[in-house]
Amino acid sequence: MSTLTQILMTGVLQGLIYALIGLGLYLIFSVMRVVNFAHGFFVLIGMYGLLWVAPTSFGAYVAGTLVVVALAGVFGYVVERTLIEATLQKPGHAQLVITISLGLAMQYAFQIAFPEPYQKIANPWPFDAIQVLGVTVGSGRLAAGVVSLVLALAVSWLVYRTRFGALMRACSQSLEGAVHVGINYTRVYRATFALGAAIAAIAGALLIPFQPVSPHLGLDLTIKAFIVVVVGGSESMWGVLSAGILLGIAEAAGSILVSGSLATSAIYLLFLAVILVRPQGLVLRRKVSTS
Amino acid sequence: MDTALLVEQFSVWRGRSEIVRSIDLTIPGGSLVALVGSNGAGKTTFIEGVLGILPTRATRFELFGEDVRGRKPWDLVNSGLVVVPQERRLFPAMTVAENLDIVQTKTTRSDGVTYTRDELYDLFPRLRERATNFAGTLSGGERSMLAMARGLALRPRLLILDEPSLGLAPVVIDSIMATIREVSQTGLSILLVEQNVHQALSMSSWAHVLDAGAVVASESSDDLRGSQLLESGYLGVVPAGEEKGIG
Numbered sequence: 001m002s003t004l005t006q007i008l009m010t011g012v013l014q015g016l017i018y019a020l021i022g023l024g025l026y027l028i029f030s031v032m033r034v035v036n037f038a039h040g041f042f043v044l045i046g047m048y049g050l051l052w053v054a055p056t057s058f059g060a061y062v063a064g065t066l067v068v069v070a071l072a073g074v075f076g077y078v079v080e081r082t083l084i085e086a087t088l089q090k091p092g093h094a095q096l097v098i099t100i101s102l103g104l105a106m107q108y109a110f111q112i113a114f115p116e117p118y119q120k121i122a123n124p125w126p127f128d129a130i131q132v133l134g135v136t137v138g139s140g141r142l143a144a145g146v147v148s149l150v151l152a153l154a155v156s157w158l159v160y161r162t163r164f165g166a167l168m169r170a171c172s173q174s175l176e177g178a179v180h181v182g183i184n185y186t187r188v189y190r191a192t193f194a195l196g197a198a199i200a201a202i203a204g205a206l207l208i209p210f211q212p213v214s215p216h217l218g219l220d221l222t223i224k225a226f227i228v229v230v231v232g233g234s235e236s237m238w239g240v241l242s243a244g245i246l247l248g249i250a251e252a253a254g255s256i257l258v259s260g261s262l263a264t265s266a267i268y269l270l271f272l273a274v275i276l277v278r279p280q281g282l283v284l285r286r287k288v289s290t291s
Numbered sequence: 292m293d294t295a296l297l298v299e300q301f302s303v304w305r306g307r308s309e310i311v312r313s314i315d316l317t318i319p320g321g322s323l324v325a326l327v328g329s330n331g332a333g334k335t336t337f338i339e340g341v342l343g344i345l346p347t348r349a350t351r352f353e354l355f356g357e358d359v360r361g362r363k364p365w366d367l368v369n370s371g372l373v374v375v376p377q378e379r380r381l382f383p384a385m386t387v388a389e390n391l392d393i394v395q396t397k398t399t400r401s402d403g404v405t406y407t408r409d410e411l412y413d414l415f416p417r418l419r420e421r422a423t424n425f426a427g428t429l430s431g432g433e434r435s436m437l438a439m440a441r442g443l444a445l446r447p448r449l450l451i452l453d454e455p456s457l458g459l460a461p462v463v464i465d466s467i468m469a470t471i472r473e474v475s476q477t478g479l480s481i482l483l484v485e486q487n488v489h490q491a492l493s494m495s496s497w498a499h500v501l502d503a504g505a506v507v508a509s510e511s512s513d514d515l516r517g518s519q520l521l522e523s524g525y526l527g528v529v530p531a532g533e534e535k536g537i538g
């Protein structure tokens with residue numbers, strides 16, 4: 001029984017972070033139709049950024065996070081303007097090559113800048129591990145899960161309740177329509193990409209107190225973000241959220257029930273199973289005809 | 292009356308092909324002008340060129356006397372050039388009301404026609420009934436109406452309507468054409484692009500005929516109606532009694 005609660009507790013909390021990372025990828029994909037293979041490396045910006053800041057107090061952690069996230073947003077904006085924009089009119093493999101190259105470049109840049117692998121920061125949260133239903137939950141993990149959930153809801157509010165969100169949805173539903181009503185879609189694209197990068201960096205800042213970082217983690221997180229978006233059904237934010245939680249639970253179950261490296265394969269098995277059974281994704285919007 | 296749109300030696304490319312070849316065309320302000328031509332004559336290509344979606348070249352391209360060569364589509368829309376496209380290009384997962392809301396421009400332009408939400412719904416009563424429905428669930432006629440309402444909400448100075456009657460039932464076409472006439476009477480400059488030649492000519496004061504990417508005639512609609520161009524089947528309109536079956 002306590003094993004089950006352990007799996008669920010760890011899985012849900014970790015899954016919420018995966019959902020947040022996936023949400024950034026999902027926004028960029030659904031608005032711009034760009035598949036960003038560098039997305040996991042944007043998470044590393046948050047992780048290494050906070051590692052470099054090395055906050056010793058909660059205040060420093062929050063301030064450091066805000067600065068790093070803002071810089072990640074600027075970085076995303078510049079990447080969109082210089083690299084992605086040039087590929088938009090080209091076939092899909094151009095974006096593939098550009099974003100994979102960017103990811104690899106970032107990976108090696110991190111490797112050079114931070115040669116010491118598997119570091120993390122001291123717990124910045126002003127509370128200790130707590131007991132929930134007989135399971136001990138680390139403060140970093142608990143805070144990361146809760147903050148991720150809040151941010152996911154905030155992103156949903158942004159998309160469905162604000163003017164910027166309406167512009168994003170317009171570009172997503174009909175780019176030609178957006179052009180005909182005078183929406184400057186290049187601006188919307190830049191802002192969306194910057195937002196996606198910033199969300200990824202926040203996730204990184206939430207991960208670093210309990211997840212040791214190494215440059216290879218970027219690819220791992222990219223793949224997990226992909227799983228979340230594909231399994232969730234690329235048309236729904238709620239699908240992304242539930243797929244993230246499912247992924248977290250699968251990973252937690254894998255790591256507790258089977259030995260170490262098999263845990264990762266449990267994730268991919270789940271991914272495979274869902275793709276075979278429901279290739280359209282878990283959650284689908286009711287079909288409305290386009291045009 | 293001033294000139295709404297003036298192009299000289301205007302060419303539009305689609306990919307590597309020059310589809311519209313060096314045409315001259317004028318739309319006088321405050322009038323309803325028709326652009327007719329058979330399927331594939333380059334009418335839609337011309338419009339997409341004017342809106343800045345496709346690459347163009349011109350010696351003159353003026354909107355209300357202002358040189359607008361090289362402007363981006365969103366700048367042209369903000370200057371009052373509004374295109375209601377043939378494919379409608381609505382936002383299918385937004386409601387009718389949201390489709391109209393999205394166009395709130397930040398411009399401080401005081402010219403151009405201004406329609407409040409209620410006035411748009413009075414113009415298209417069907418849209419008021421469907422205000423909370425998703426645009427993707429609308430019928431063909433309703434889509435055409437919503438596309439036109441969305442165009443009017445953008446406060447156009449020149450409204451270009453690309454095949455508003457395409458694929459619609461005759462009774463719906465009549466209603467949409469009546470609305471276009473009503474809108475035109477407010478003094479808004481309209482370019483009506485139609486395959487439905489007779490209908491377009493009966494409504495417009497002036498007409499340009501496009502064939503194979505070139506303007507082959509520009510004359511008053513009344514003159515054109517009785518002219519050889521129509522009689523010879525140039526516009527894809529076969530005169531009565533000459534229809535031939537296959538075989």
